[in-house]
Amino acid sequence: MAADLAEQPAGYARLLEPDRADAIARVARAIAERRPRHVVYAARGTSDHAALYAAYLTEIRLSLPAGLASPSTMTLFGARPDLSDALVVGVSQSGGSADLAEVLRVARGAGALTLAVTNAPDSPLAGLAELSVDIAAGHERAVAATKTYTAELLALLMLVEGVRAGDGRLPAAERAALAELPELAERVLADPAAGALAPRYRFAGQLVTTGRGYAYPTAREAALKLMETSYLPALAFSGADLLHGPLAMTDPDVPVLALVGSGPGGDAMRAVLPRLAERGADVVTIGSAEVPGAVRIAVPEVDERYAPLLDILPLQRLALALALARGEDPDAPRGLNKVTSTH
Template sequence: MPAGKHMTDEIDQQPAIFADLLAAQHEIAEVAGVIARRKPRFALLAARGSSDHAALYAKYLIEVLLELPVGLVSPSTTTLYGARPDLTDVLLISVSQSGGSPDLLRVTESGRERGALTAAITNNTSSPLAEAAELSLGIRAGQEQAVAATKTYSATLLTLYLLVDAIRGGDGTRARALPELATAALSERGAVDEAVQRYRFADRMVTTGRGYSLATAQEAALKLAETSYLSARAYSGADLLHGPVAAVDEETAVLALNSNGRGGESIREVLDVVHARGADICAIGSGAAHSAAAHRIPLPDCAEEVSPVLEVLPVQQLALGLALARGFDPDSPRGLNKVTKTT
């Protein structure tokens, strides 16, 4: 089998998965209705790896669209230190593509015992995690063969968006065009192929974004590290200017997520500073044309709150292309597996 065959196929499956999720919105609405009726006063998100980046996206969604305070759980406070805070009237969402992470299972079980309304978002609806939570939703991505998460990550993003939107009484209107937009984004390979040739010999890369796009910046760094063994580090645009920018120079490649909206407008100011330091900037997103960048990968315009679902697609293609160009097989990254079992 050719190197990267599984990852290639799974990247290409994403538009159809988005359409399937949108068609199953009634199931998501039922879960959202339970949450809305319970009126949580606070939300907590528990996740590991790529799912943790999806949880960061959900954090922005819940804080902006529902105006609820949100925290990201540190599983070790439960698994190592045995902390048992009162979680009455708290919504605890556990995000795990496999549903097989022991520490997330313990966090979910413990949270439910302490009064939380627990919900599991997973690709395995018969997993221990899904069974442990009071509510569960499947991301409907099908089995993923490649070790690097692609379709399960984007499907998790869309599931989380549809859930939060339904909690606020929405019907997913702003996400309805995603299958068509994703097809268009994946078919425009020219700019991605050029980026592969441009960065195939890079030793280190910084990824950055603001607002909703910060989740994509985090995921981009992980994908580049695990498939191409690049030294990749993600920063929010604001954090990048407070110290790390001192390490940015002509030898630094910067991958910047820049979609239209408030986050994109803010990141452009950051890129002006980074550009002045001589960094080689690759801007990805619907607002890339307005960035100070040496290379741009444009995307179709969409509502800012769903832009991470599209932004990650060329990121995945870039990670795949760089891995192959550097002589690696992204389907089998050395030393990695699909289930995080840290306890």
């Protein structure tokens, strides 16, 4: 897991290389030419959180309705929705999930434009889709996905922004901003602050993660990483949903990891923090925004769209350090395999 974590800056650089960027641009251009009226993402596990991030991007940047599919409606219940004007995107590191392949098969039969985003370009999922994007993350050693997740995020970001541009090519300013990501990721991973927090949570019985907007998928992915490596029950909520009831469970014995960055999502989270303080919650913030009086894992400030590609890195580091502090093996979580088969 440590080796996979360390490879993420190189993974960003690899996806931004001209040949790979051009390949994503060609897919984006083909999508723009088809002019879909809505977008459906199909994914499981970690990839589901990357798909959720893409759904936010799609609605905010493309003004297209977007959502996450429930594969069981098609695989178990036989539903055949009208997808004739849709783009249906299967997001899967392995490309081997039978239920996601079935979603793309049904969607293509229903007239949708289908796309596979995967780390396995020769996989069944990629073979079923009309279009495919290779996230080029390389072999991932640990069961807990890290570098494939961040590669999915960047590939989906480049794809959506390419569709927005129309011709698939990212504007010069966007390319310049993304070119800084590898060096920023190196800096974040070199910061020992996240690992140093492991003793704080070593004996925690449960934990809450929270964020708004683009940061909400990061909160969900952080919770998953903590659960699958440290077996720590972690509940993820949007900052808005947290106030609609779950706030009652927070107290000094329930730690909270709050994603607080710049932009509208970060501004909304700053309104949540006083309510957590009223409950006496043990809060640590992650992000670029300074919060007076709060313990903070600082992350460089970037455009709010890019923040998930940096904010998740210290949380991955924390998951690794906490698993080791609790005497667990983060490379081989009990009961889990690298590829999970669902139907």
